[in-house]
Amino acid sequence: xxxxxxxxxxxxxxxxxxxxxxxxxxxxxxxxxxxxxxxxxxxxxxxxxxxxxxxxxxxxxxxxxxxxxxxxxxxxxxxxxxxxxxxxxxxxxxxxxxxxxxxxxxxxxxxxxxxxxxxxxxxxxxxxxxxxxxxxxxxxxxxxxxxxxxxxxxxxxxxxxxxxxxxxxxxxxxxxxxxxxxxxxxxxxxxxxxxxxxxxxxxxxxxxxxxxxxxxxxxxxxxxxxxxxxxxxxxxxxxxxxxxxxxxxxxxxxxxxxxxxxxxxxxxxxxxxxxxxxxxxxxxxxxxxxxxxxxxxxxxxxxxxxxxxxxxxxxxxxxxxxxxxxxxxxxxxxxxxxxxxxxxxxxxxxxxxxxx
Amino acid sequence: xxxxxxxxxxxxxxxxxxxxxxxxxxxxxxxxxxxxxxxxxxxxxxxxxxxxxxxxxxxxxxxxxxxxxxxxxxxxxxxxxxxxxxxxxxxxxxxxxxxxxxxxxxxxxxxxxxxxxxxxxxxxxxxxxxxxxxxxxxxxxxxxxxxxxxxxxxxxxxxxxxxxxxxxxxxxxxxxxxxxxxxxxxxxxxxxxxxxxxxxxxxxxxxxxxxxxxxxxxxxxxxxxxxxxxxxxxxxxxxxxxxxxxxxxxxxxxxxxxxxxxxxxxxxxxxxxxxxxxxxxxxxxxxxxxxxxxxxxxxxxxxxxxxxxxxxxxxxxxx
Numbered sequence: 001x002x003x004x005x006x007x008x009x010x011x012x013x014x015x016x017x018x019x020x021x022x023x024x025x026x027x028x029x030x031x032x033x034x035x036x037x038x039x040x041x042x043x044x045x046x047x048x049x050x051x052x053x054x055x056x057x058x059x060x061x062x063x064x065x066x067x068x069x070x071x072x073x074x075x076x077x078x079x080x081x082x083x084x085x086x087x088x089x090x091x092x093x094x095x096x097x098x099x100x101x102x103x104x105x106x107x108x109x110x111x112x113x114x115x116x117x118x119x120x121x122x123x124x125x126x127x128x129x130x131x132x133x134x135x136x137x138x139x140x141x142x143x144x145x146x147x148x149x150x151x152x153x154x155x156x157x158x159x160x161x162x163x164x165x166x167x168x169x170x171x172x173x174x175x176x177x178x179x180x181x182x183x184x185x186x187x188x189x190x191x192x193x194x195x196x197x198x199x200x201x202x203x204x205x206x207x208x209x210x211x212x213x214x215x216x217x218x219x220x221x222x223x224x225x226x227x228x229x230x231x232x233x234x235x236x237x238x239x240x241x242x243x244x245x246x247x248x249x250x251x252x253x254x255x256x257x258x259x260x261x262x263x264x265x266x267x268x269x270x271x272x273x274x275x276x277x278x279x280x281x282x283x284x285x286x287x288x289x290x291x292x293x294x295x296x297x298x299x300x301x302x303x304x305x306x307x308x309x310x311x312x313x314x315x316x317x318x319x320x321x322x323x324x325x326x327x328x329x330x331x332x333x334x335x336x337x338x339x340x341x342x343x344x345x346x347x348x349x350x351x352x353x354x355x356x
Numbered sequence: 357x358x359x360x361x362x363x364x365x366x367x368x369x370x371x372x373x374x375x376x377x378x379x380x381x382x383x384x385x386x387x388x389x390x391x392x393x394x395x396x397x398x399x400x401x402x403x404x405x406x407x408x409x410x411x412x413x414x415x416x417x418x419x420x421x422x423x424x425x426x427x428x429x430x431x432x433x434x435x436x437x438x439x440x441x442x443x444x445x446x447x448x449x450x451x452x453x454x455x456x457x458x459x460x461x462x463x464x465x466x467x468x469x470x471x472x473x474x475x476x477x478x479x480x481x482x483x484x485x486x487x488x489x490x491x492x493x494x495x496x497x498x499x500x501x502x503x504x505x506x507x508x509x510x511x512x513x514x515x516x517x518x519x520x521x522x523x524x525x526x527x528x529x530x531x532x533x534x535x536x537x538x539x540x541x542x543x544x545x546x547x548x549x550x551x552x553x554x555x556x557x558x559x560x561x562x563x564x565x566x567x568x569x570x571x572x573x574x575x576x577x578x579x580x581x582x583x584x585x586x587x588x589x590x591x592x593x594x595x596x597x598x599x600x601x602x603x604x605x606x607x608x609x610x611x612x613x614x615x616x617x618x619x620x621x622x623x624x625x626x627x628x629x630x631x632x633x634x635x636x637x638x639x640x641x642x643x644x645x646x647x648x649x650x651x652x653x654x655x656x657x658x659x660x661x662x663x664x665x666x667x668x669x670x671x672x673x674x675x
Contacts, residue, residue, distance in 0.1 A: 036466055083446060089391035096502065139644045140637075143393070144589055148637040151582040152630030159626035170523050286447065319465035324458030335444055336437045 015113045021333040022301065025326045032325065038316050047323075050311015051304040062192035062262060063275065066091075069200045069255035070281025072207055073128075076251070077142065077244040078285060079211065080224040080229050084248045086146030087199040087278030088130070089153030094253025095156040095260045097123035098286045099175050099267040102163065102182035103258075106122040109181040116182050117199065117257050124253020125246040127153055132245045136238035141244065152271060161269045173269035175260075196258030201296075203251055208292045220244060252278075259285035275280055276324060283327040286334055300328060364613060369570055370501055371632075372609025373508045374399065377563025378587035379601045380508075380515055381556030384526075385598030387519060388552040389532035394449035396435050397456030398557055398585025402427040402564020404460040407474060407575040409466070416480045416569050420504070424561035430456070431557025434551040450654050453584070453605045463482075472575045481573030483563075495632035502570035504562060512602035519598065528552065547580075560584075595647070604639070613636040648674060 030040035051060040070087050075083045084090075086143040098120035102112060131145040158173070167176040184194040188333045223230040223240050231237050255277065280302040287295035287301070309323030378395040384455050385392035405426040410419030420564050433452055438445035468474050484489050488495045498506055519525040528539040531548045560641040567583070594600030615628030 032462075046397045075525075083450075134637075134641055137645070138641045139648045140641055141593070142591065144585065144640075145637060147582065147585045148633050150639075151585075151633045155626045156628040159411060159624050162626060163624060172672065177572050182599070282450060283454070286450075296463060320461045321461035321465065325462055328455035328458055331447060331454065332437070335447040335451055336433075336441070337443075 009193075013169050017334070017337060018289070018298070021287065021330045021337070024333045025329040028329045029322060029326045032322060035316055036318055040258070040316050043312055043316050043318055046312040046315035046318075047308035048304060049308075050306035050314070056307070056311060058190045058192045061190075061197060061305055062259075062275075064277075064300060065193075066203065066255045066277040067280045067284060067303050068296060069251050069258070071284035071288070071299050071302075072200075072203060072281075072292075073208040073248040073255075073278075074205060074282045074297060075253040075285035075288065075335045076248040077241075078224075079217075079290070080220045080240055080244055081242060082135070082229070082244065084128065084131075084245065085282070086153075086279075087252050087281060089146075089150030089279065090128050090174060090249040090252035091256040091259075092125035092157040092272050093127045093153050093249075093268050094120035094256030095272050096160055096165075096252070096256070098182075098257035099178060099260045102178040103165065103175060104191045106179075107181060109183075112179070112181040113184065113261075116261060117254065118313045119248040120253040120257025122253070124256060125250035128245045128249025128252070129242055132238065132242035136241050142241070145225065154317075157268050158172050161267050165267070167266075174271075175267045178261065178265045182261055183265055184258065186262075192259075192263050194262055196262060198348035199254060199258065200251075203254065204295060205294070206248075211292050216237045216240075217241070250260050264327070267269055272277040276306060279324070280327060282333050286331055362493065364617070365593050366497045366500060367613035367616060369497065369505050369509070370609070371612040372605040373501075374513065374563040374571065374588065375583050375587050375608055376508045376602060376605040377559045377566065377592040378584055379597055379605055380442060380511055381563075382591035383557075383585055383594065383598050383601045384515065384552050384595040385556050386591050387529050387532045389535065390434075390439055390549050390553055391445040392434060392449070392553060392556055393446065393588050394431070395450040395556075395587045396580055396582070397449075397453035398427050398431060398560035399567065399584045400453075400460055400578065400580045400586070401430050402561035403457045403568035403579055404564070404575050405465065405561070406565035407479065407568045408463070408566070410480050410569055411468070411474075411476070414480055416482045418481070418566040419480075420562070422560045423565040423668040426556050427561030427564065428558040431554050433559070434557075435553040439549045439553060440546055443602045457578055462576070463563065464575065471577075473574055475572075475574030475576075479573055480569075484555075487668045502566060504566040504570055506660040508562075508566070509564035509602065512598045515540055516598040526555050536593075558652050577609075589636045593636075594638045604636075607639060608632050608636055617647045648667055 029044070030328070033040040033043040035102055050056055051063075062124060070091070073087050073090065074084055080137055098116040101116045101119040103136075105112065105115065105116070127149060129145065131140075131142045134140040134145045135142045162173040165175045167174055184196050186194040187197075188194070209217075211221070218241055219230070219235050220243075222233070223235060223237055227237060230240075256272055259272055284295060284298040284302045287298040306325040309318075309320040312318050312322065313320040365372050378399050381398075382392050382395050385388075402423040406416075406419040406423035408419075409417045409422035413419070428454070434445065434448055437448045438441045464470050470476075471586055482498050482504065484505075485498050485503060488499045490498075519529060527538065527543045528548055530541070531543060531545050535545045538548075564580075568579065587605075590601050590604035590608065593604045611632035615631050616626050
């Protein structure tokens with residue numbers, strides 16, 4: 001069992017737990033909609049339509065790409081018990097690096113496309129890597145340093161698109177449109193769904209493979225299960241921390257690069273962080289527990305929640321923040337589920353006449 | 357002392373106060389052995405409740421009271437979940453922070469009819485300490501601040517003395533340092549820890565109210581913008597000692613106030629916004645390296661576990 005799985009105390013009926021969490025969240029959402037005077041059936045229908053109708057699915061798949069990547073960015077370090085909450089910073093770092101390469105390096109698509117993607121992954125990975133020595137050498141927990149690095153990174157990119165990289169005369173802080181050579185090729189008939197989806201799915205496959213089938217994946221899981229044992233067994237915890245954080249940051253950076261290399265082909269200030277991809281990804285990773293292969297399923301669910309809630313706001317006038325609230329409820333139910341198991345165990349003990 | 361410098365001190369205190377309230381709450385939790393990283397969400401929740409109730413009632417003090425009460429209630433999620441039932445405090449806190457972000461945005465739209473920012477004309481803010489006008493030093497430093505600013509400073513001193521000198525303070529420290537020993541002496545550990553989390557919630561309510569009714573008179577979506585995380589860093593930096601927390605928060609306040617100054621001479625806001633967080637992180641790293649070195653000299657094995665978030669908040673060496 002993985003570190004995250006243990007922290008979430010995934011028991012035998014493991015599949016029931018995520019389903020239960022989603023059911024509770026759906027019930028809470030229905031309650032909130034009723035309180036707001038909206039028929040929950042219409043509300044949820046609008047939410048699904050907002051994400052899955054023929055006219056919206058193209059955009060929703062782009063959201064899925066980002067959320068899946070961000071769920072990996074949280075899930076990879078979580079395998080060894082580290083929490084990466086700095087996804088926003090890594091996302092914008094990747095986006096701005098890709099935009100910079102696209103805008104300032106001339107070249108054909110065959111050269112520019114991989115270069116932009118690699119630049120984004122390097123930028124995100126580098127930012128996240130900073131937290132590794134801070135944790136292993138200075139003892140600053142990853143969860144704190146990733147967050148404290150995220151705010152300045154977002155502020156710095158905001159500065160860059162407002163001043164040095166800004167499009168002259170634009171009322172919105174944004175970069176100029178990236179050259180055609182840096183546009184990720186879109187699927188036929190689609191405008192948002194593009195090669196980015198393939199890249200992120202490839203990263204997912206590699207992650208699942210490395211996690212389950214390679215020595216490194218095993219080492220990461222051992223370090224997550226018992227850090228002291230891992231060190232005793234000769235594993236280098238600092239190296240594993242660095243590796244998982246660099247990988248996590250690189251995936252987040254990839255998400256940022258993919259976003260700016262898709263419609264409307266610019267880095268627009270706030271456009272990467274405002275949709276809340278990072279915490280949708282966190283929620284998706286927590287819901288998947290310690291099973292990376294489940295990430296596409298949970299990421300799809302949270303895509304419907306976050307992309308669909310915009311449609312819900314349009315159609316039935318329920319604020320889109322409901323999507324965020326429901327994500328939070330899923331996380332809380334997963335964490336607080338021990339309430340139920342503890343209560344049942346306590347009753348069983350009492351019935352057996354033992355002491356608590 | 358010239359007026360310019362006193363004005364700078366005033367700006368430092370105003371910037372530091374909201375973070376200080378949250379960090380004092382976090383420090384109490386640290387001393388009681390509870391890992392509380394839900395400060396960000398609680399601060400935001402307090403800021404929102406303060407503005408909403410101040411607007412509906414027309415009385416900013418009712419807003420402050422409501423913020424304290426509502427945030428204390430919100431903190432029960434952590435108290436019941438992570439303390440009473442031993443759920444993972446990190447995941448509970450991540451959920452709470454996200455819940456506060458979503459819920460404040462949702463209620464702001466649904467009940468106040470605003471998106472992004474709620475700052476209607478006539479939103480009652482907390483009054484300044486005008487009575488101090490004309491008093492040397494105190495006038496320029498606190499005259500433009502709300503009473504919540506000096507109260508935060510006083511609280512830091514009071515909590516420090518309270519922890520050190522009172523029997524309840526001693527028990528609270530005992531609960532955090534050695535729960536088993538505290539239990540064997542008849543101290544109800546869980547009850548102490550839950551009460552501490554709720555008090556910390558109330559303090560975050562005060563901090564949020566200062567942010568949205570004092571520092572500015574408005575509520576903006578995600579207006580805490582990481583201040584709760586700076587508070588967590590301050591708690592860690594101070595290893596949960598209230599007076600050191602005060603120092604750490606003043607440092608953050610100074611960085612922010614200095615940033616406002618630099619904006620005044622033309623530096624872009626986006627760059628100066630980043631500075632306080634980086635300063636906090638750098639100082640935290642330096643202090644942790646020192647702590648680690650000391651620990652390693654005493655006990656090399658224990659020092660290796662010092663990177664765990666739960667142990668990094670407590671003044672005693674990790675067991």
